[in-house]
Amino acid sequence: MFEYKTELEKKIARSVMKVEKPARYIGGELNAIRKPDDEVSMRVAFAFPDMYEIGMSNLGIQILYKVLNDIPDVQCERVYAPDVDFEAIMRDDDIPLYTLETKRAVQESDIFAISVGYEMLVTNVLNMIDLAGMEVYAKDRKETDPFIIMGGPCTYNPEPLAEFADAFSIGEGEEVWPEIMEKLREWKASGAPKIEFLKSLCEIEGMYVPGFYEFEYNEDGTIREIRKLYDKAPDHIEKRIIQDMDSAPFPTEPVVPFMSTVHDRAVVEIFRGCTRGCRFCQAGMIYRPVRERSMEKIREIVEEQLKATGYEELSILSLSTGDYSRVEDLVTDLMQLCRDNDVSMSLPSLRLDSFSFKVMDEIQGYKKSGLTFAVEAGSQRLRNVINKDITEEHIYSASRQAFELGWHSIKLYFMAGLPGETDEDLAGIADIARNIMNIYKEVNGKIGRLSIHVSVSNFVPKPHTPFQWFPQDTDEEFSRKHELVKNLIKPMKCVRLSYHDSQTSYLEGVLARGDRRMCKTLVEAVRLGCKFDGWREHFDYDKWMQAFENTRVDPDFYARRAWGYDEILPWDLIGTGVDKEFYLRENEKAHRGEITKDCREGCQMCGVNTVFIC
Amino acid sequence: MKFLVKWTKEGDMRYISHLDIMRLFQRAIKRKGIRMKYTEGYSPHPKMSIAQPLSLGYTSVGEYFEFESLEDMDPELVRELLDSAMPEGIRMDSCSVLRETKKAVGALITAGDYHVGIRMEDPEGYRKIREAARWFMEQPSVTVQKVQKKSGKIKEIDIRQKVRELEIQQQEGYLLLSLKVDTGSQSNLNPEVLLEKLRERAELSGGDMETMIERVEMYAESAEGTEIPLYFLK
Structure with a gap:
């Protein structure tokens, strides 16, 4: 009755009943892979540095879990950030960060991989390294510690994490991870010191070993020079992609969680990249070029996934479903497949045309959820500045059609703090809501059940976008803008407004364009107790500001400064395939309010086709 | 056809809550191609229930759940199919056919x-x-x-x-x-x-x-x- 395989398993078993949601910490889910110990020669602990229910919803981890476990003698195991209640027990009872598959200490792995999905996870990254019993600075870690390799969209500017990672994998991981494992195999056989493995990683495209580079700064704080410390380290690290989506590995037997997670459903990625070129959008730039998966392959994946999981819902994933070249055929086909299997379907980001109304009417029936428009800016002028291709005529005609078909709920997404934004643009947000309200009145005769939800997020300039040089609004300015919109919307009782926290957006902006000098600030922030910064109940702005002060780093230098075109940017070592000159041209066009067409209508010369096949 | 399945919950599975087990069973039944009967009405849900929910943290070698299928099936085949769909720590011990009464077995x-x-x-x-x-x-x-x-x-x-x-x-x-x-x-x-x-x-x-x-x-x-x-x- 009281038997456990290991001392660590015993400690875990005794602890998890004392915490919320023990299912987060025990593994053993359907389709989780556990190989016999004697078949395993390399172990990778793969972490997503957020709660289990968030991390389990991350498709990237599920893909790489498959890629790594497809190698016969590699065991890839999952790790997520323990919630604060479990962390406290772990620290008291000396339970190190462990993997869910074999409940081994992360420190016993060969590689500790961390996927950094967004900026607000950086303190969790450090906290997890510490919980694993390792030094956070790479230079302080032992020869016996695992290599820490980071990746994920946030590492397109790896510098704020540069002193903590042994290496970064830039771009898509499907092809690069097997190459890393081959280098690891050779290195393990050689018995050479750790540095030799890191040197060998420089032979793999897309691998960035930050310890082989040194940054020098000018008096004014800008970067003077990036110097290589190892001559065979690459001058420029171009991201990796998979060129062919049909032959690329994709999970057909994903791990099915016991507890409900954020995206608890079957999911198939239909394409990567986006051709629209919205100037604020980092995903639209870093995931170029567009690569579609064939309808046949999509169907095959869905069939296998449903069979292997028993999921009751299917979702399709991409940056913009409506842009799939055969979207109508695909959706019709998948809807039939779902009907045959008693599976419901969710279709994000469809374009609102007559076809999609027909589809939504069918899949939602009488339970109509809201329609969503990503309008982004309150005037045509400003939408031209950010190159967002949506017109008010379209929004209004689609709304009218929706109301006629029995919809009552509309969601509108906007941003505040965009380049060149004026108060009139913000007032335009309320105008659009009012016009939609009036259309509803025309259709239904009264306001009745109408509900309009206006969501305003704060613009955060991101690296590798045309707006990467732009000074972000202050949090006071964000708050003023929120108030302005709020007061204009207040008289309309059917309109609900929500907006993002300005201080969180500010910190996100600071971290997004940070450099290596910020590493010590992160360590200080963790020391002061910052973690789960993306969670409102945990985010502590004052502690963060204290951390900047204690380490004499000025956050405004990163977020609120107009960066110069001629400056060396912290992320200049990293290439996305898109030329820096393209971003510069796009930024100039934004100033002039000129749009750039969707590149399906003609190449806009972003440069990605000189590196990859478009 | 209505089935009563006796099952066990051991090891780490004791940390999986009643609701999560319900979802696990529903998905297992679906995966094995057994078509369940659904309730009528506004939001149909599968006709399935677990008798007398077990407290979180307890193990059990005497759990029961019942469900209704659309088609008639051999109960031993149902047991085998479900057993093969379960994670480590959950086993399907036996399965029998119940007379289709309105009342759930758990209530008895x-x-x-x-x-x-x-x-x-x-x-x-x-x-x-x-x-x-x-x-x-x-x-x-x-x-x-x-x-x-x-x-x-x-x-x-x-x-x-x-x-x-x-x-x-x-x-x-x-x-x-x-x-x-x-x-x-x-x-x-x-x-x-x-x-x-x-x-x-x-x-x-x-x-x-x-x-x-x-x-x-x-x-x-x-x-x-x-x-x-x-x-x-x-």
Whole structure:
């Protein structure tokens, strides 16, 4: 009755009943892979540095879990950030960060991989390294510690994490991870010191070993020079992609969680990249070029996934479903497949045309959820500045059609703090809501059940976008803008407004364009107790500001400064395939309010086709 | 066709909640291509229920769930299919066909067997627990206070009446309590409540002992008025 395989398993078993949601910490889910110990020669602990229910919803981890476990003698195991209640027990009872598959200490792995999905996870990254019993600075870690390799969209500017990672994998991981494992195999056989493995990683495209580079700064704080410390380290690290989506590995037997997670459903990625070129959008730039998966392959994946999981819902994933070249055929086909299997379907980001109304009417029936428009800016002028291709005529005609078909709920997404934004643009947000309200009145005769939800997020300039040089609004300015919109919307009782926290957006902006000098600030922030910064109940702005002060780093230098075109940017070592000159041209066009067409209508010369096949 | 499946919940699966197990079963049934019957109405859900939810953290070798399929199937095949769809720690022991009554089998449950393991550093503690248990069984009534979920009022409950059998055996490294207690919607006793009372009587604290609770079997009243294990129900 009281038997456990290991001392660590015993400690875990005794602890998890004392915490919320023990299912987060025990593994053993359907389709989780556990190989016999004697078949395993390399172990990778793969972490997503957020709660289990968030991390389990991350498709990237599920893909790489498959890629790594497809190698016969590699065991890839999952790790997520323990919630604060479990962390406290772990620290008291000396339970190190462990993997869910074999409940081994992360420190016993060969590689500790961390996927950094967004900026607000950086303190969790450090906290997890510490919980694993390792030094956070790479230079302080032992020869016996695992290599820490980071990746994920946030590492397109790896510098704020540069002193903590042994290496970064830039771009898509499907092809690069097997190459890393081959280098690891050779290195393990050689018995050479750790540095030799890191040197060998420089032979793999897309691998960035930050310890082989040194940054020098000018008096004014800008970067003077990036110097290589190892001559065979690459001058420029171009991201990796998979060129062919049909032959690329994709999970057909994903791990099915016991507890409900954020995206608890079957999911198939239909394409990567986006051709629209919205100037604020980092995903639209870093995931170029567009690569579609064939309808046949999509169907095959869905069939296998449903069979292997028993999921009751299917979702399709991409940056913009409506842009799939055969979207109508695909959706019709998948809807039939779902009907045959008693599976419901969710279709994000469809374009609102007559076809999609027909589809939504069918899949939602009488339970109509809201329609969503990503309008982004309150005037045509400003939408031209950010190159967002949506017109008010379209929004209004689609709304009218929706109301006629029995919809009552509309969601509108906007941003505040965009380049060149004026108060009139913000007032335009309320105008659009009012016009939609009036259309509803025309259709239904009264306001009745109408509900309009206006969501305003704060613009955060991101690296590798045309707006990467732009000074972000202050949090006071964000708050003023929120108030302005709020007061204009207040008289309309059917309109609900929500907006993002300005201080969180500010910190996100600071971290997004940070450099290596910020590493010590992160360590200080963790020391002061910052973690789960993306969670409102945990985010502590004052502690963060204290951390900047204690380490004499000025956050405004990163977020609120107009960066110069001629400056060396912290992320200049990293290439996305898109030329820096393209971003510069796009930024100039934004100033002039000129749009750039969707590149399906003609190449806009972003440069990605000189590196990859478009 | 309506099936009654007896199943076990062991190892780490004891940390999986009732609702999560429901979802696991629904997905397993779906994966194995068994088409379930759904309820009618605005939001249809599969006709399936787990008898007498087990507390989080308990293991069990005597769990039951029932569900209705659209097509008739061999119950042994159903058991095999579901068993092959389960994660480590959950096994499908047996499956039988039920007459399609309206009432859920879970509602017929009257009693349950439990094993409670107690481990202590100090062997003196074992003697104290044995004594407390003897005292308990000798009393005509032992009351505990329970806070009512809805009203928040405190209610006195006689737990002695709910304990039908209590045996104690010293095992290698732990003390084993075998219990038969009232279980079900009419009268129910969570073994943890009894344990708490014994602990209090023995003047021990929760920190002094490590406990494991396992459900062994559940019973219902048969047509003849005798209590029979649930798997005998037709």
